[in-house]
Amino acid sequence: MKTPDTLFVPLSVALCASLMGAVVSLAACDDFEPDRDRASDAATSPAASPHLAVPKEGGVERSPAPAPEEPRPVAPNAKKTFAEVTALLGSHYVDGAMTEDELWTAATEGVLARLIQRGEHPVNALLSPEELERLLEGTRGHIVGIGVAIEEVAGTLVVRDVIPGGPAVTSGLEPGDRILGVDGQRLRGIPLGDAVARIRGEAGSVVELFVQRDTEEWTLSIPRGRVAVASVASRNLEAGVGYLRLNGFSKSTGDEVGKHLEALAKAGMDRLVLDLRACPGGLLDSALDVAELFLEPGMPVVSIRGANGSDERAAGRVDRWEDIPMALLIGPKTASGAEILAGALQENGRALVVGQPSFGKGTVEAIHELSNGWAVKLSSARFFSPNDTPRQDNGVRPDIEVAGADAALARVEELNASEDVALHASIELLSR
Numbered sequence: 001m002k003t004p005d006t007l008f009v010p011l012s013v014a015l016c017a018s019l020m021g022a023v024v025s026l027a028a029c030d031d032f033e034p035d036r037d038r039a040s041d042a043a044t045s046p047a048a049s050p051h052l053a054v055p056k057e058g059g060v061e062r063s064p065a066p067a068p069e070e071p072r073p074v075a076p077n078a079k080k081t082f083a084e085v086t087a088l089l090g091s092h093y094v095d096g097a098m099t100e101d102e103l104w105t106a107a108t109e110g111v112l113a114r115l116i117q118r119g120e121h122p123v124n125a126l127l128s129p130e131e132l133e134r135l136l137e138g139t140r141g142h143i144v145g146i147g148v149a150i151e152e153v154a155g156t157l158v159v160r161d162v163i164p165g166g167p168a169v170t171s172g173l174e175p176g177d178r179i180l181g182v183d184g185q186r187l188r189g190i191p192l193g194d195a196v197a198r199i200r201g202e203a204g205s206v207v208e209l210f211v212q213r214d215t216e217e218w219t220l221s222i223p224r225g226r227v228a229v230a231s232v233a234s235r236n237l238e239a240g241v242g243y244l245r246l247n248g249f250s251k252s253t254g255d256e257v258g259k260h261l262e263a264l265a266k267a268g269m270d271r272l273v274l275d276l277r278a279c280p281g282g283l284l285d286s287a288l289d290v291a292e293l294f295l296e297p298g299m300p301v302v303s304i305r306g307a308n309g310s311d312e313r314a315a316g317r318v319d320r321w322e323d324i325p326m327a328l329l330i331g332p333k334t335a336s337g338a339e340i341l342a343g344a345l346q347e348n349g350r351a352l353v354v355g356q357p358s359f360g361k362g363t364v365e366a367i368h369e370l371s372n373g374w375a376v377k378l379s380s381a382r383f384f385s386p387n388d389t390p391r392q393d394n395g396v397r398p399d400i401e402v403a404g405a406d407a408a409l410a411r412v413e414e415l416n417a418s419e420d421v422a423l424h425a426s427i428e429l430l431s432r
Helices: 078-092 100-113 129-140 192-199 253-266 284-294 337-347 421-430
Strands: 014-016 023-025 125-127 142-145 148-153 156-162 178-182 206-213 216-223 225-228 232-236 241-246 271-275 300-306 309-314 326-330 352-355 363-369 375-384
Touching: 078 100, 100 125, 125 129, 129 142, 129 363, 148 192, 178 192, 192 206, 232 253, 241 253, 241 421, 253 284, 271 421, 284 300, 284 337, 300 337, 326 337, 326 421, 337 352, 352 421
Parallel strands: 241 271, 271 326, 326 352
Antiparallel strands: 014 363, 023 148, 125 375, 142 225, 148 156, 156 178, 178 206, 206 216, 232 241, 300 309, 300 375, 363 375
C-alpha cells in the first residue's frame, strides 16, 4: 500500500503524528502527551466479571465528545497592524527589538498555532533541524544514543527501560535508576526534552551520567551508538493466549508484527490480545500494513480526506491471522495510526475493544522540509473509520469500558494479568 501523492507535496514522510505520555523515550517518534478527561469508573453487576463494564442497551455508556473550539478572531488590516507591532517592539519593548530572523520565526510559529492543535500538544508546528531529526528517528527503527527510555518522577529523571543490545545495557544501567546529572551538570529543574537532548549525541561520543540506585551514587561513562528499537513486544500469557504490544509504527513494524505472531503461534497461541494502550501512532503506511494482517481482502480500513482529494483504503492481501479470535486494548494514549487500526478491527467485527476511549487525533500530518534545513509539520488530511466516523475529537470508543486502562503499563516480561484489570478482562472475554 502506498500513501497518496496528495500527502507528499513536498515531504520526507507522512505521519499520523504520534503522541507520547509522560514518558519521553529516546526512541520516540514524537514527544507530546495526550490531554483529555479521564473516563469515570465503569458500572458493574453481579452478572458480569468484576472487571467488566455492563453494556447499556444500544451500546456502552459513553462520554460526549468535546465541543469544537470557537474560531479565533481575525484583526482588520492585520498586515498594517503587524508593521505597527514590529515598530513598537523596537521602541518600547523592555528587552529591545527582535532580530529579523527572530521576528519571522515568531510570525511563522504564530501562523501555525492558529491551525489544528491539541491543547498544549502541537499538531502543526515549525521544527528545527534537531526537532525534525528526533521526530523522524522513531520512524526508522533505530536511534543514535545510549538506548534508554526515561520518565520524570517527582522532578527526577528515572530510567523506565533499557533497550536490549544498546550501550546502556552493557554499561550496567537498569530500570529504576535515577539520572541526576549529565556531563557534570545537574538535571534538577531541567525540562525532560532538554535532558533527553543532553543524553543524546553523535555515535562514538561518550556521555557521563551521574546515577543513583537506592542510596548508591556513581558516575557512569556510556558511549553513544546506533541502537535498534523494536516497536513490537510479545509473550504468551496463559494456555493459548498470546499478547502483542505495539509501541508505535516505524518502517519495520509490519514485518515485526508478522514475526511475533509466527513465534506466538509456534508456542501454541490460538487467541490474541493486541495492546494499543501506549501506542501513539507513527507512519501511516505501517499502521495500514498491520491492519491488513488481520482483515480479509476487501474489508475497509480507513478513509483519508485531504485538501487535494480523498483516498479509501481496504485490505488487499490474504494472511493467516484473519480468523484468530482477538481482544483489543485501548486507552487515552492510543492515538492516530493506532486509532486507525483499532477502528478498522472494531468496525469490521474482527476484535472486541476493551479499555477507555482513545485520544481522538483524527488528522494525518506531512513533514515539509524547508530551504534553510528546518521543516513544517502540517495537517494534510483527516481520517475517517470504515463506518465514516470522524476520529478528530471523537476517538475510538471501547465495546466494554474498563477503569484503569490509562494506568502505567508494566514491561511486557513483567505483565501480571491479575494486576492489570483491562488485560484480565480481555483474557476472560477470549476464554468464553
